[in-house]
Amino acid sequence: MAPSLRTVARRMGLRPLAGSLDPVVRWVAVSELEDPTPFLEGSELLLTTGMRLTGNFSPYVARLVERGVAGLGFGVGLTHDTVPSELVAAATTAGLPLLEVPRETPFIAIGKVVSELLAAEQYEEITRAFAAQGRLTRAALRPEGMNAVIDRLAKEVDGWAALLDETGGVRHATPGARAEDVAADLSPDADGRFPASLAISGPEGQVVVQPLGGGARPRGFFAVGAAHAFSPVTHTVINAAGSLLTLAVERGNAYLEAERRVRAAVLELLLAGAVEQARAILGPLGGGLPEEPVAVLAAAPDALDLLEPHAFTATTAAGLTVAVTAAEAAGRVAAHAGAAGLSGPCSYGELRGALDQARRAFQASDGGLVRFADLAGQGLLALLDPAAAQAFSAAALAPLSRYGSRADLVGSLRAYLASNGHWDAAAQRLGIHRHTLRYRMKRVAELLGRDLDDPGVRAELWIALEASR
Template sequence: MTTVRALLEIPELRLRLRTGAGRLGCAVSRIYVTELPDPSRYVSAGEVVLTGLLWWREPGDAEPFVAALDRAGVAALAASGADTGGIPPDVVQACTRHRIPLLEVPADLSFAVITERVVLELAAARGREPSAARKRLLAAATEDISLPALMRQGAVELGAPCWVLSATGRVVAGPADPPDDLAGQVEHVVPGRDLTVHDGCALIPVGGSFAVPWLLAVGHPEPGELAGELADLVRLARARTDQVRRMAARPAEPLLHALADGGPVTDAVAAAGLPEDSEIRVLLARAPDDGPDLAAEVLAELLAEARPVVGVVGEDACALIAGPGNWMRVAAEGLARADRLMSWSGFRLGSGGPAGVDGLHGAMQEARHAVELAARRGGRIELVAGEDLAVHQLLAAGAPDELRRSVRERVLGPLLAYDAAQGTDLVHSVRVYLECSSSPTAAARALHVHVNTLRYRITRASELLGVDLNDFVTQVDVYLALQVTV
C-alpha cells in the first residue's frame, strides 16, 4: 500500500509537507491533476490531487476548493506555487482546517515527472513490477507529453494502430488517415463497460471525470492488459493538456470581462490572440445544474478544431471563434453523438455574430438572448443560433423575467383566465390567426375548423381583451405577448 508518507520519502520529488502531519498514513489510490475552482465532480477518495493553483485568484478562493477535496476523501493535495509566488497562506490554512496533507511541489519540477513517479510507486506497491513495455510507455508519456507521440509508442507496444477519440466523434490523436467509420465507433460504446469491441476495434474509456469523455481506440479486438495502462496514460496526458488550455486562456480574461461589462474591447481582442481584422462569432453555453466551468469544458471540447478562446462570463461559459465555419452545426452533431456518454444534466447553447471588433458587443448581446431563449426550452440539450431568431424573438428573450410576466398578464390576462375557466384554447386560435397574417381562411384551414368558427373565436377574444384584433398595432402587441414564456 502506498501512503502519503511514502510519497514524501521519494527523494527525486523533493516534496515538502506544509500541513497535515497527522494523516500521512492515508492510502493513495491514484494521482489526479486539476485546475478547476470547484473540483467536486471529478475527485474521489484516496487520490492525490495535483494542482498549479491556477484556480486561486484571491484570499477566500481556497476554502471551497479544499472543502470539496475533504468531502471526496482525498489523500492529499500537492500544489505548486510557481505561478502564485508560493503557496498562498489561505491554501495552507484551509488544508489545516480540513486536516488534508498539503505537499509543496518544487517550482522547477514538472507535473509529468511527478505523475510518472507516483504511478510507478503505486504499481510497485501493488506487487507487480512494471513491464518493459509499460516502462517504455511511461517514458514516452513523460519525455514527450504530446498525445501523438504516446499513440505512436502505444501502436508499437500493442502491435496495432491506436487513436484517441472524443465522445463527440473527434479524432484527437493517432495515425493520419483513420478509417472512415472511426468517428462513428463512438455510437457503439456501451456506457459503463470497461471495453467495447465493434467491427474489430476495441474501445476503452479513458479514466477521469471529464465533462466530455475520451476513448482509446485500438485496431485489434483483443488489445490486452497493456491497452488499459495506455488509457491511464492518456488520462494523465489529458489532464496536462487541460491545464495548458486553462493557462493559455488567461490572456483572454480582460476581453471576456470587457464583453460582460460593456467596456472597450479593441486592445483586449489583440491580447487574447484573436485577429483584429477577422469576423468573430460568440457562443454562450449554460449547464443549469453543473455550472459555468463544466460548460466551458464542454465548449472547449466541442469546438476544439476551431481553436476557440474559452472562458467564463458571469454564470455562462463563453467561446470566441475567429474566421468562417458553421460551429453551431458542429456543436449540435458533437452533442448528439456524445449525449449518451455524458454525466451532466443539461446543456444550453446560443450564438451571436459573426461580427467585427466594433460589433462584438452586439454579437455578445445576441448570443445572450439566444441562450436565454434556449434556457426557456425544456429539452436536455437546446441550441439556438442568434442569426436564426426573428427580431420579436430577440426582443422577447432579452426582457427581464418580471417584465415578461407583467407584459403577458397585462396583454393576455383576461384571455388566459377565460381559457382556464372554460377549458377552451382561444389563445392558440389567436396565435394561429396572427401567424397566418390575419387571414381567417388560412387560419381556419390550419386549425381544421370552419371559417365562421374561426371568426367567432377572434371576435370573442377581442371582446375579452377589449381590443380590435384586426388593428395592426394591437396585433403586434398581442403577438409579442404570445412569444413571452415565463
Template sequence: MAVSLQWLLGRRELDLRLLTPGITGPEIDIAVTSELGDPSPWLSGNELVLTTGLGSAGRDQDEYVRRLAASGAAALGMGTGLTFDRVPPALVDAAHRHGIPLIEVPLPTPFVAVARAVADRIGELSARATQSAARAQPRMTRAAVTGGAPAVLRELATACRGTVVLTDSAGALTHTRPAQVAPEIAAMVTREVRELRAGTASVAHTPAASVVVQPVASPGRTHGYLVVVTERPPLPADQVLIGHAASLLALQFEPPREAAEAGWALNGAAVGLLLTGEADLSAARRLVATVTDETGHVRAMVLSAPPDKARALARTLERGLVAAGLPVFVWTSAPESGEVVVLLRGGHSAATALLDGVAAPSRRRVRAGLSRPYPAGQLTDAVDEARYAARGGRPGGRVHNASARPPLLADAAVRTALEKVAAQAVVPLAAYDAEHGTVLVDSLRTYLECHGQWEAAGAALGVHRHTLRARIVRAQEVAAVDLSSATTRAELLLALLAVGEGGTAAAG
C-alpha cells in the first residue's frame, strides 16, 4: 500500500506546500526523517524524506537532491523555521532539474504528524483492500459455479483492476478479460509463462506494468497459468485473490475423482448405446443414489409446462437447487411434452421453495406434483406418481402432493377407459391445435377445472372471458361434445388428466 503525494498535500491540518508544480513522483510507502548529508545509502525507494536541512547546510544542494532522486525517493520535505527560514532557492532548482517533488513543511507542523498521516492512510487502505478481498472471494466462488473460467476471470479482473489471462501449459492464451487484450500484453504474457519453470509462480515488473504468473495445477499436473497484469505492483490482497482464483480454476480442470469417474462411465454408456443399442446403467444408478436421504429414499417432482418454456423452467430449478445446497438432478423429457423431472431427497421438503423460486408469470401455466418417498430402485414408480399428481394440480398453484392412497388415474383399467374417451374427444382437439396453432385443449381443461366459471378460467389463462368463450364454443364443435352435460364435463376432465396436455397417453 502507498499514499499519493496529492492526498498528502490535501491534508489541510498539515499545511504542506508543493514547491515543484507539475512534478508528482511515485507514491509514498513511508515517511522518514534524516539530517544526514547523504541519506541515499539507507533508502530503498518510495520514501518521503523529511529534513530541516541541518546535514545538507553548506553542501552542494544539487548533489544532495541528485542522490535522493537516484535512490528512488518519492519526495523531499524541507522543514522551515529552524535551519532555514525559507527553503533555499538552490534546493528548489535542483528538485526541478532532477524531477523529485519538493514540499515545504512549516514550523508548526511536526514531522511526526506527517509520518503518522502517511502510516494511518496506508493502514486504512490496507484494511479496505482486505475487506474488498473478503467480499470478492465468495463472488469469485459463485462465479466459478455458475459461469466457469470466464466468470472467474471477470471477477478477478474487477477486483485487481487489471488484465487477466488464462493460458494452457505451453503459454497459449485460452481465456482473457477483457475479451480482447493488446498484442503487446499478449506477447508479454506468453513470454513470462514460457520463461518459467513448470509449476512455479513469479512476479515481474516492467516500466509499464507488473505481471503476476500463478500456476493452475493439481497434484502432479500443471493445467495452465493464470496471469494478472496491472499498472501498479500487486497488493497482498491481490495475491490472495489470485491464489484463490487459481484454486477454483484447477477444480474446473480436475473435478472430484468420484464425479469424474461417474461421468466417464456415463460417457462410455452413451457410446455403447449408440453403437449397440445396449448400455450399462450402473454408473447412472450410483449417481442417482447420491440424491437419496439417509434411508435410501428419493422423491420425484414433476412439473408440466408449455413445451416452449420447459428448458427455461429446468434452468431456473437447477439454480434453485444450487442455492439450496442440494444435488442437481433435473431432466427435461421430450421437448413436445413440456415435462420437467426433478429428484429430491426422500426426507427433504424443498419442492414448495423450488416452485416459489419460479417467477409468477412463468408459473401461471405450470402444474407441479410431488411423489411420496420411494427407494432409489423404484425411481420410475416415483416419477409416475408425481406425474399423475401434477395432472391433478392447478396451473400456477402449489405443489400437488401424491396421497398415500394410489390415485384413481394410476389404475390401468381406469386409464384404458379414459383413453377411449380421449380418443373420441381430446385427440381431435389436439390435432386441431397442432394444425391451426390454437390452444383448445389447454383452454378446455382450464375451463373444466374452474367449474365453468368464465372469469376464473380466463384469468388463469391470461385472456378475456369473451376470448375464452369463443374457444370453448369452437372446442365443442371440433370434439362434437355438449358441455352442458355434467357427466360429459366430468368424463372430459378425467380424460384430459389421463392423457396429459398433449392429448395422448403418457408412458408409464
C-alpha cells in the first residue's frame, strides 16, 4: 500500500494544520499556479509557496478537493512567513489535509522521500508475491496436488477458492466458496469459445474465474473470491496459481493418454488370447483384470471417462469404448455408460466373440442398455449389420426389381413366403387367382435362378425381403 500522509509528515517533520492524515500519497507535485488541477491525477501531495495565492482561498481549496489530492503542503519563509489563517480556515472547512513545510525543508527532499517509500512498497509487494508463489509451488508438490494449491490460494487471498471441471461442476472447494454462483457464466459463445477469464465485482466482494488448459476448450476452471478488492499483488498470486494448476492439468492429461494407450494394447493382447502377458503389463499401472466369468460392455467414445473408474476400460481402433467387467457386476457398471451393449458371460478365451456380441447389442441401442441375449427376441435381422443386410437385399432382389412386367414380383414373392408356400392363402392375400401366382413364382425362380422349394433359398429370400423394408 502507498505511504500515508501521516508517514510522510513524520519522516519530513511537516506540521499538520488541517484535515486527516490518513490519505495515501502516490506522488508529489509542485505548482505555483492558481489552478494546478489540469496537471494532477489525484492522490498527489501538492507543494506550493503560495506566491500567487492571495485573498479568498476557498475556490483554490475547493478545486484541490474536487481533484482528489492527498493533501497540500505550504512552504513558509519565502512568500509567506506563516501559513495564512484564511487558508487554514478554508482547508479545515473543506476537509483538505494541510501541512506546513519549514523553510529549511526543500520540496525536492519531500519528493525523494515519497519516491523511496513507494519503491519500498513495490519491493515489499514483489517480495510478498514471490513468497506466495513459493508457498503455492510447495503446495503443488504435495500428494493432494491441485487440491492443495486451491487450499493454499484461499489463504493467500484471505478468501475462498474452488476447482471446477470443464462443465462448471465443483471438484474441490474451500469453506465458504461461491463456486455454484459463477458456474452459470462458464458457457461458450456462439462460436464455441469459452471466456478467457471472468472478473465479477459486487456487494459480496470480488470473484475471479480463469480457465485451465492450453487448448481452445478449457480442461477445467478455478475460481477465487474475497470480500475485499484484489490488489495487484493478489492478482499476481492468482495468476501464479493458474499457471501451476494448468501445468498439473496438462501433465495429468499426458499421463492419462499414455495409460489409455497401454490399456488399448492390453485389450488387443486379451483378444489374441495372451491373458497372462496382458496381466503382466497391466499390473504396474495399479490395475487388474476381473476374474472369470466376465462380460464385455460396448459404448460410445464419450463413455470412456464414465466407465474408467468402474472396470478395465479401453478404446478399440475403431473408437469404440470397451469395458471388461466381472459378469455379476456388469449391470452396475453398465449403469454409468448410458447407451451401451452388453455381452453374455464368457471366459477370456471367448472374449473376441463377447466383444462382437457387445458391439451388435450397442448398435441396436436407442439410448439405454441392450443385452445381446435380448436380441434373440428381435429376429435374425437384429444380429446383422444394417448396411451389409441392405446391400445383400439389393443384390439378391435386383433381378426382380429390374423386371419390366407390370406384375409385382417382389410383393408376390413376399406373400408366397409369408404363407409358407401355400398357394391359396398367398393368392387370397394378393387378391389374385392361384394360377396367376403360380406363373409369377415360376417367373421369379427363372429370374433368380433359384429353387423356391429349397428351405435355404426361402430363408435367404425372406431375409432379403425383410432387409429391404
